[in-house]
Amino acid sequence: MKVAVIGGGWAGIGAAIELAGAGVETTLFEAGRSLGGRARSITVDGHRLDNGQHILLGAYREILEVMRRIGADPEQLLERRPLQVVDDAGFRMALPKWPAPLNFAWGLLTAHGVGWREKFATARWMQGVKAHGFRLAIDTTVAEWLDGAGQTGELRRHLWEPLCLAAINIPAERASAQVFANVLRDSLGSAQREDTDLLMPRVTLGQLLPEPATRWLAANGSTLRLGHRVANLAPLPHGIAVDGEIHDAAIVATAPQHASQLWPALAAEFDYEPIVTVYLQFAAKTRLAFPLHKQSGKYGQWVVDRGRGLLACVLSGHGAWEALGEAELVAALVAELALPTPPTWHKVICERRATFACHPNLARPDHRTPDPRILRAGDYTWAEYPATLEGAVRSGRRAAHALLGNDYNPTS
Numbered sequence: 001m002k003v004a005v006i007g008g009g010w011a012g013i014g015a016a017i018e019l020a021g022a023g024v025e026t027t028l029f030e031a032g033r034s035l036g037g038r039a040r041s042i043t044v045d046g047h048r049l050d051n052g053q054h055i056l057l058g059a060y061r062e063i064l065e066v067m068r069r070i071g072a073d074p075e076q077l078l079e080r081r082p083l084q085v086v087d088d089a090g091f092r093m094a095l096p097k098w099p100a101p102l103n104f105a106w107g108l109l110t111a112h113g114v115g116w117r118e119k120f121a122t123a124r125w126m127q128g129v130k131a132h133g134f135r136l137a138i139d140t141t142v143a144e145w146l147d148g149a150g151q152t153g154e155l156r157r158h159l160w161e162p163l164c165l166a167a168i169n170i171p172a173e174r175a176s177a178q179v180f181a182n183v184l185r186d187s188l189g190s191a192q193r194e195d196t197d198l199l200m201p202r203v204t205l206g207q208l209l210p211e212p213a214t215r216w217l218a219a220n221g222s223t224l225r226l227g228h229r230v231a232n233l234a235p236l237p238h239g240i241a242v243d244g245e246i247h248d249a250a251i252v253a254t255a256p257q258h259a260s261q262l263w264p265a266l267a268a269e270f271d272y273e274p275i276v277t278v279y280l281q282f283a284a285k286t287r288l289a290f291p292l293h294k295q296s297g298k299y300g301q302w303v304v305d306r307g308r309g310l311l312a313c314v315l316s317g318h319g320a321w322e323a324l325g326e327a328e329l330v331a332a333l334v335a336e337l338a339l340p341t342p343p344t345w346h347k348v349i350c351e352r353r354a355t356f357a358c359h360p361n362l363a364r365p366d367h368r369t370p371d372p373r374i375l376r377a378g379d380y381t382w383a384e385y386p387a388t389l390e391g392a393v394r395s396g397r398r399a400a401h402a403l404l405g406n407d408y409n410p411t412s
């Protein structure tokens with residue numbers, strides 16, 4: 001079988017590795033000069049950075065499996081730490097290295113900045129949600145879900161709403177409660193303690209997966225067409241023409257707005273949300289007490305310690321920051337951080353279509369299309385999750401397995 005994978009983001013990478021590993025003649029077409037898509041490395045003023053700060057969770061099992069398979073050792077490339085949510089308003093929840101669910105229970109009960117009554121009410125609520133398998137009777141917004149559960153206190157402000165914004169990239173007032181519940185099921189609610197861990201990249205995003213995948217695919221007989229934007233996809237009786245080249249099948253692993261340009265039957269309508277990453281270089285000895293810190297000022301949401309004084313401030317979704325110019329935004333974030341010395345360098349990177357907007361009851365297509373020889377992959381097709389690296393990789397692997405005629409069962 002000869003298969004074209006169109007789009008070399010994490011979904012296309014997942015698909016191509018699965019196909020090449022099964023001995024399929026695979027060609028991966030990527031419009032950019034390197035693999036990675038929305039999660040790639042870039043060079044700015046001599047600094048090797050990511051196009052946007054990314055956080056991975058222990059629950060990202062398929063990514064970890066793919067990394068191991070291609071010789072990118074997650075233990076070396078990712079720093080695994082039990083989850084802590086710490087903010088500058090006095091809230092702190094730190095999970096111990098105990099078996100689940102004791103780790104979350106203990107973290108919740110010992111959280112700073114929350115009263116006992118609220119802690120017990122939340123523990124009871126989580127038990128109930130778990131007892132229902134994290135399935136909600138109807139999908140609604142996260143805000144309405146929390147209101148209905150009486151989650152209106154400090155934990156909502158310091159835990160649930162920031163986690164929702166970080167995971168789904170839209171505020172609780174607009175985010176799908178069912179998708180948020182799915183994220184909780186596979187992270188804080190998981191029976192495996194490791195799933196609740198934070199995985200902080202020690203290297204750039206490119207070094208985690210796209211660069212090792214480029215080497216592995218080339219070494220395993222795949223053809224990589226970097227810098228090739230496919231303009232034409234045509235299902236013909238004797239095969240699928242990809243810019244005139246005949247393949248037996250194709251996996252379209254582009255973002256949704258590009259998929260429909262290739263073949264109208266792939267049209268899927270979404271709204272999109274931005275993510276801004278503001279890199280600030282401080283003196284090399286500058287450290288955060290914990291590498292992921294929740295900010296509670298007007299603009300900053302999360303700040304990540306990238307080591308050697310480089311901090312990455314992340315602003316998810318539409319918000320007040322959009323009214324500011326670049327210099328004003330940098331000044332506002334620096335003021336909120338209130339570090340003793342000013343930064344010596346900064347870079348603002350805005351990804352305007354970082355994620356699709358994961359509203360309640362959003363219609364999400366899966367891998368199937370009207371032509372069984374053409375499959376779809378991409379974060380938007382993995383309906384269990386919001387736009388995530390893990391959803392992207394799972395979607396790519398699922399599409400590849402569908403072509404190979406296998407069932408696909410993710411490891412969690």
Ligand SMILES: Cc1cc2nc3c(=O)[nH]c(=O)nc-3n(C[C@H](O)[C@H](O)[C@H](O)COP(=O)(O)OP(=O)(O)OC[C@H]3O[C@@H](n4cnc5c(N)ncnc54)[C@H](O)[C@@H]3O)c2cc1C
Pocket residue numbers: 006007008009010011012029030031032035036037038039051052053054055056228229230231253254255258262275276277351353354355377378379380387388389390392
């Ligand atoms: C700033 C930012 C921060 C994020 N933070 C997180 C995070 O912390 N954790 C997390 O899990 N997720 C995060 N995400 C989401 C995550 O990056 C995405 O869900 C994931 O990268 C999507 O991968 P994908 O392969 O589905 O799509 P994409 O990455 O969009 O890949 C599609 C690829 O197709 C290529 N392409 C398009 N058209 C063509 C064509 N005609 N021919 C050839 N190639 C084509 C594109 O160049 C692109 O490389 C973040 C995203 C951004 C932007």
